[in-house]
Amino acid sequence: MTMLQSLDPATGEVVWEGEEADAGVVHSALARARRAFPGWAALPNDRRVAHVQAFKAALEERREGLATVISRETGKPLWETRGEVASMIGKVAISIAAQAERAGERRNAMPFGEAVLRHRPHGVMAVLGPFNFPGHLPNGHNVPALLAGNTIVFKPSELTPATGAAMAECWAEAGLPDGVFQVVQGGRSTGEALVAGEIDGLLFTGSAGAGAHFRRLFADRPHVILALELGGNNPLVAWDGDVEETASIVVQSSFVTTGQRCSCARRLIVPDDAFGRDLVEAVDSLARRVIIGRWNDEPQPYIGPLISPAAAAAAKVRADELVARGARELRSFKVLDCMGPAFVRPAILDVTGVDVPDDEIFAPIVQVTRVPDFDAALAAANATRFGLSAGLVSGDDALWQRFVLESRAGVVNRNRPTTGAAGSMPFGGLGESGNHRPSAYYAADYCAYPMASFEAAHADGNAAALAGMLTP
Ligand code: NAD
Secondary structure: OOOOEEEEOOOOOOOOEEEOOOHHHHHHHHHHHHHOOOOOOOOOOHHHHHHHHHHHHHHHOOOOHHHHHHHHOOOOHHHHHHHHHHHHHHHHHHHHHHHHHHHHHHHOOOOOEEEEEEEOOOOEEEEOOOOOOOOOOOOOHHHHHHOOOOOOEEEEEEEOOHHHHHHHHHHHOOOOOOEEEEEEEOOHHHHHHHHHHOEEEEEEOHHHHHHHHHHOOOOOOOOOEEEEOOOOOEEEEEEOHHHHHHHHHHHHHHHHHHHOOOOOEEEEEEEEOHHHHHHHHHHHHHHHHOOOOOOOOOOOOEEEEOOHHHHHHHHHHHHHHHHHHOEEEEOOEEEOOOOOOOEEEEEEEEEOOOOOOOOOOOOOOOEEEEOOOOHHHHHHHHOOOOOOEEEEEEEOHHHHHHHHHHHOOOOEEOOOOOOOOOOOOOOOHHHHEEEEOOEEOOOHHHHHHEEEEEOOOOOOOOOOOOOOOOOO
């Protein structure tokens, strides 16, 4: 038996402790989900909606407790995790609307009867969740997949099992039939057992490396639908405008959630002129004002620690590598040992003219590139194998039109942080950021497949329709 623990990254205190699910436990969960599938899929839609509404009521009841659990496990300030729980609650109405709009039933009259479009569930879905939004992101798969009639075996991140357990309690309160929603706790080997098992879909939010692994792993299992929501190396082009406002957009884009959002701006692209210089200075002085602290400190900090001391040490290695390649430290990256080994200081590195790897660094490090003109800015923005989010700060409509036309990313924002996203929109990326199955409003698309039918009440008319036949 292997034990799993999650720790408060700010204090090292144990938040959750339990057994990891081994391959045997995972396979019996999958077997239960398989048995539950036909009954759940056959329920009328409004019955599934009622269960999901009951889940929403359970979330509402536990709002503050759930925010606290997420904060303790991730170190995120309470203001942020309260917002995360609000997004989980909001997901229910959005998913019901999305399912009706994108995956409902349509009937067209035909001379013989009807053409009917239906959407059918895939079957048993494996859901693998990340640590950074351990409630909201797997919830963005779970709710639409259940509404569509799938059953689920969900493995939360090994760093956030308490959040996964709290979500499971809410689903239990929703009175789902046995086997419809199950949680298995564990790390890599539990995840491997899950994806090796009898599944019909893998709904994954996590790193691009794991996503690439799954693409290869499932190459010979084409019946398994893959929805891959992965990372990015996102550009923010800050071109003109009010320097203070622009600096706020940069800080929000790059440092919110201690840089642990998939949509964070990793690369700041500025003109090599007075605006660019003033902006970088303003970002630096705003970064100095960022309060770093524990999730329940008062006044509330802007950011907490990274997810673990190991993540902080790894980010330090990456920052040092950039500096060794020639990056200039406008504000250096530091592990704030005086606060605890997972706390870090956000960094601003000028990498103009430096050959830097096109990788995601999941930490508050923004790499600045100065460019001579807007063509060069666009080229720099698109010079990535990823394509999740991108942003432009500019009051110039013509530049925005070019940016929208030429940006290769799934989320492209103007005069708003790159992290700005709405559940009423699709959320997903191109290139190595995904596999063309965006989540959020479009999750309904990967949770069910379309089935087209020609339907006539009787067989009359078919014989008469045969042309080119010999007379009997
Ligand atoms: P991760 O890839 O390390 O892990 C995600 C989940 O997959 C975990 O539950 C983990 O146990 C499991 N897993 C990982 N490798 C596996 C394997 N080979 N077999 C089976 N299971 C495996 O990701 P993370 O560190 O938890 O999350 C951070 C990453 O997620 C960042 O790269 C971030 O950009 C990305 N992310 C993307 C989105 C999006 O919507 N595009 C949103 C949030 C986070």
